Amino acid sequence: MHIASQLSSQLDQLRQQHRYRTLTQRQSSHEQFGNNDYLGLSLHPKVKAAYAEGIQQFGTSSGASPLVSGYQAPHAYLREQLAMWLGREDALLFSSGFAANQCVMQALAPMYQRIVLDKLSHASLIDGVRHFEHWKRFRHNDVTHAAQLLLPNEANLLVTESVFSMDGDSAPLTDFAQLQADLWVDDAHGIGVVGNNGRGAAEQLSVTQAPLLTITFGKGLGVMGAAIVGSSLLIDYLTNHAREFIYSTAMPAAQALAVSAAVDVVASPEGAALRQRLNDTIHYFRECCREHGLKIGDDHHAIQTLIVGDDAKAMAWGHALMTHGIHCGVIRPPTVPNGSARLRITIAATHSKAQIDNLIAALIATRESVERAELT
Ligand SMILES: Cc1ncc(COP(=O)(O)O)c(C=O)c1O
Structure with missing residues (x-):
């Protein structure tokens, strides 16, 4: 292919910028905090x-x-x-x-x-x-x-x-x-x-x-x-x-x-109950974050963000969370502005308190491991 070298060099550039994207297959063993099925209707x-x-x-x-x-x-x-x-x-x-x-x-x-x-x-x-x-x-x-x-x-x-x-x-x-x-x-x-x-x-x-x-x-x-x-x-x-x-x-x-x-x-009334449950779960997640000093955004929608800043650091957070069995979105530029790479954590009505507790524990452990790696 005539353009092969151009394609490779563009991809190399993305790798160097920590913006190279690959597909990660969803693992059923991972707790899912990375999709937009806010009410769990895909399995209703x-x-x-x-x-x-x-x-x-x-x-x-x-x-x-x-x-x-x-x-x-x-x-x-x-x-x-x-x-x-x-x-x-x-x-x-x-x-x-x-x-x-x-x-x-x-x-x-x-x-x-x-x-x-x-x-x-x-x-x-x-x-x-x-x-x-x-x-x-x-x-x-x-x-x-x-x-x-x-x-x-x-x-x-x-x-x-x-x-x-x-x-x-x-x-x-x-x-x-x-x-x-x-x-x-x-x-x-x-x-x-x-x-x-x-x-x-x-x-x-x-x-x-x-x-x-x-x-x-x-x-x-x-x-x-x-x-x-x-x-x-x-x-x-x-x-x-x-x-x-x-x-x-x-x-x-x-x-x-x-x-x-x-x-x-x-x-239906069931929909109203699911929304109530979603809002209660978001509230619980946010309270836990506050208690443990996890700096999430101010908003109360199911989309919760933890801005990490640096692209490579955001990837490190994402990988570390995976090792704790947690999958959430890692969003880098150009999807978001430069310097604002983030975790995009989505809460669903189907998440239990225990699942949120797991997520919080994984976030705390990840914060520690990423900070430790930065110091070394
Ligand atoms: C605000 C907004 N508009 C439109 C779309 C595109 O919708 P779809 O996923 O159905 O193509 C998305 C999905 O990412 C979105 O977040």
């Missing part, structure tokens, strides 16, 4: 049964893109269910949140004179907008800065996440909603877990305040895929212009059934 009997029955009835694939023949009764049902649940007119289903964000941004960007995004916006949103010239980033969660970047009397789009994926902090959504801009909220980490009813940003903001929402199914809902939720007109436009929607195989009908079952659980 009703969600699994809906998936299995869906496969029996509809097979494993939708077989085609939605506009050709991939759109089936479970897709139509899920679409309506989401619109009703979130108080919006319609929804459009995608195979992933990344695809949804990227292509919807590409489809909508030409309609606006100015697009402003939070500095920490997800890569999918950045990838959607990066080839345009009329976008700017505002300082993280800074409403005043965002307002300064908007163009007076022009069409503005303001994009933010509800809960930031690598920090676990929340955006000041109601303040953003007051600015002279259409607000697009990526609710990937809010849906299912935020709000009394688990409706995330939609529980806080009306369709007028936030005409565009991204929700993803692979995190709090425990399945896979995503939807853009908004007005009928918006969904009609995207049905005709969102390229990943038009030119990609529709999610399997069985998957749509599993997502519908997950939404049913989230919206």
Whole structure:
């Protein structure tokens, strides 16, 4: 291959910077504090049964893109269910949140004179907008800065996440909603877990305040895929212009059934009990951290961060935790800003107190071993 030496030298560079990435197979023997299945729905009997029955009835694939023949009764049902649940007119289903964000941004960007995004916006949103010239980033969660970047009397789009994926902090959504801009909220980490009813940003903001929402199914809902939720007109436009929607195989009908079952659980009293349990467990984890001087962030979402700073040190923490049977996310630049490599510890409603105690013991032991290694 002609480019082999270039590929190797780029990879060597990443190794030298401690930013080389490899896949680590999940071990069932490890306690899992590194995924986004906040309510444990990926293993919920009703969600699994809906998936299995869906496969029996509809097979494993939708077989085609939605506009050709991939759109089936479970897709139509899920679409309506989401619109009703979130108080919006319609929804459009995608195979992933990344695809949804990227292509919807590409489809909508030409309609606006100015697009402003939070500095920490997800890569999918950045990838959607990066080839345009009329976008700017505002300082993280800074409403005043965002307002300064908007163009007076022009069409503005303001994009933010509800809960930031690598920090676990929340955006000041109601303040953003007051600015002279259409607000697009990526609710990937809010849906299912935020709000009394688990409706995330939609529980806080009306369709007028936030005409565009991204929700993803692979995190709090425990399945896979995503939807853009908004007005009928918006969904009609995207049905005709969102390229990943038009030119990609529709999610399997069985998957749509599993997502519908997950939404049913989230919206039920059982969902409320799971959220309560999740919040209690987060509280317990944070109290233990405080007691033992573990410096985690200030936020109370299931995403808890322990900023280590240096990339190599973050890797050392991750490896040491593995030796204690604990798996959590090790996040390095460019996913997070330089100098802020971190452990991303996700708490789930399914974690027991004993599991949290194990995690805390492993964090304390790891801190000691990493600090000892630094001194030698
Ligand atoms: C804020 C945010 N938006 C979008 C996505 C992409 O969603 P998906 O995993 O469904 O592609 C993610 C996932 O990492 C995310 O954290």
